[in-house]
Amino acid sequence: MKETTAATKTAIDSKSSAKQNLEVDQAQATVGKAFCENPKMSMRDVNVFYGDKQAIYDVSVDIAKNEVIAMIGPSGCGKSTFLRSLNRMNDTVDGCQVKGEVLLDGDNIYQQNLDVVELRARVGMVFQKPNPFPKSIFENIAYGPKIHGLADSRVDLDEIVEDSLRKAGLWEEVKDRLHQPGTGLSGGQQQRLCIARAIAVSPEVILMDEPCSALDPIATARIEELIEELSQNFTIAIVTHSMQQAARVSNRTAYFHLGKLIEVNPTEQVFTMPEHQLTEAYITGRFG
Ligand SMILES: Nc1ncnc2c1ncn2[C@@H]1O[C@H](COP(=O)(O)OP(=O)(O)O)[C@@H](O)[C@H]1O
Ligand SMILES: [Mg+2]
Numbered sequence: 001m002k003e004t005t006a007a008t009k010t011a012i013d014s015k016s017s018a019k020q021n022l023e024v025d026q027a028q029a030t031v032g033k034a035f036c037e038n039p040k041m042s043m044r045d046v047n048v049f050y051g052d053k054q055a056i057y058d059v060s061v062d063i064a065k066n067e068v069i070a071m072i073g074p075s076g077c078g079k080s081t082f083l084r085s086l087n088r089m090n091d092t093v094d095g096c097q098v099k100g101e102v103l104l105d106g107d108n109i110y111q112q113n114l115d116v117v118e119l120r121a122r123v124g125m126v127f128q129k130p131n132p133f134p135k136s137i138f139e140n141i142a143y144g145p146k147i148h149g150l151a152d153s154r155v156d157l158d159e160i161v162e163d164s165l166r167k168a169g170l171w172e173e174v175k176d177r178l179h180q181p182g183t184g185l186s187g188g189q190q191q192r193l194c195i196a197r198a199i200a201v202s203p204e205v206i207l208m209d210e211p212c213s214a215l216d217p218i219a220t221a222r223i224e225e226l227i228e229e230l231s232q233n234f235t236i237a238i239v240t241h242s243m244q245q246a247a248r249v250s251n252r253t254a255y256f257h258l259g260k261l262i263e264v265n266p267t268e269q270v271f272t273m274p275e276h277q278l279t280e281a282y283i284t285g286r287f288g
Contacts, residue, residue, distance in 0.1 A: 029060075031275045032265035033252070036064040039103075040205060040235040041086065041123075046100035048081050048090065055081045059100075059261045061254060063205070068227060068236045070246035070267065073256035074287060079239040082256065083207050086237065087123035088116050104205070121148055123205040124198035128213050130190035132182035132197075137174050140182040140193055141165065144201040160200055167233075168196035169226050188219025195226065199234075206230065208238040212245065224249050243283060247271050255279040 039062035048056035056078045063069050071079045081090070088109060090096040102109045109119055121144065132140050141161045142151075151157040161178070165171040170192040174185070182193050191211060198206055208227075212220040227236060227249045240246050246253050246267060253270040255263045255278070263276040274280045281287060 030261045030264060032263045034061045034261070034264040036062045038065060039063060040065045040105065042101070042103040043086070044101040046082070046085060046098065046102060048078070048085055049097045050093070051095045055259050056085070057259045061261060061264055063235055063237055066231055066235055067252060068231045068238065068250045070250035070253045071237065071239045071256060072241070072243060072246050072253060072282070074282065075241070077256040078259040079256055080209050083209055083237060083239050086205070086207055087120050087125060089120070089125060091116065121201040122203055123207060124201065124203035126191070126194050126198055126206065126208045126211045128210045130187060130194050130214065132185070132190050132193050134181065134183060136179045137182045137185070137193060138178040140197050141200045144197060148201050150201065164196040164200040167199050167230070168192045169222065170196055186219070188215050188222060191215060191219070191223060192226065203234060205235045205237065208236065210239055210241060213241065243271065255282060257282070
């Protein structure tokens with residue numbers, strides 16, 4: 001009898017705490033496994049503002065070397081804003097201010113006098129809409145290595161171009177038309193060209209902001225395969241609105257809600273046994 005009472009009480013307690021958790025508790029820290037040993041990147045108390053409007057609140061999380069971390073959450077929750085703060089792409093947005101620490105191999109990328117062009121070569125970015133330069137396929141890839149002085153000769157440059165296109169799974173499709181415009185390729189090919197362009201400057205981290213949202217399912221599958229291959233050599237943070245995609249490509253998943261990082265856990269756990277009620281509500285489709 002006593003046991004039943006205790007069990008009932010626990011059930012009631014967890015129900016009422018579930019209810020509480022559906023509101024964003026401004027003071028509550030991220031639940032789950034947000035931190036790791038020897039992180040490639042470490043973010044601590046990151047806050048991002050657009051003018052006086054705050055978009056990201058006290059986000060602290062590590063990204064491990066060679067992991068794929070997926071960032072999910074309802075539209076407008078701050079995924080892109082947070083991702084852009086990882087390579088100072090927010091510097092290019094008027095009125096945007098980032099506070100807190102973003103460490104790459106232990107060094108703060110927001111320190112004064114840091115060369116942001118070099119930073120963005122180390123932490124590359126692939127956008128939602130493929131955005132090749134209005135140049136040839138070859139020049140799209142060769143441009144970065146040239147300005148960063150990575151090629152000593154034409155032979156070197158040819159090698160970097162071929163190697164990057166191979167790693168992006170595009171070489172066989174374009175090797176006979178390297179001097180034709182990049183914009184003449186299909187959407188999926190253009191996105192792989194953009195990935196090849198990011199790879200060409202030997203980045204350490206690649207940020208991807210919904211890289212498949214403009215692509216058909218076949219092109220999407222191709223990019224997802226590529227992400228898996230790339231994760232052997234690079235650390236990848238990918239924003240996606242597709243939970244299936246997050247489940248397919250990532251090691252850990254981070255769930256954002258109204259500018260707060262609610263939960264980070266191994267991807268399988270997030271989609272089977274989420275720790276936070278808000279994560280559960282999102283993955284079961286109660287809001288999105
Ligand atoms: N350039 C901007 N100026 C002002 N507000 C912005 C800007 N970009 C995004 N926001 C706001 O910041 C919040 C987070 O947006 P965003 O990072 O784009 O979310 P998500 O990528 O998750 O859809 C939203 O409220 C959005 O309206
Ligand atoms: Mg976005």
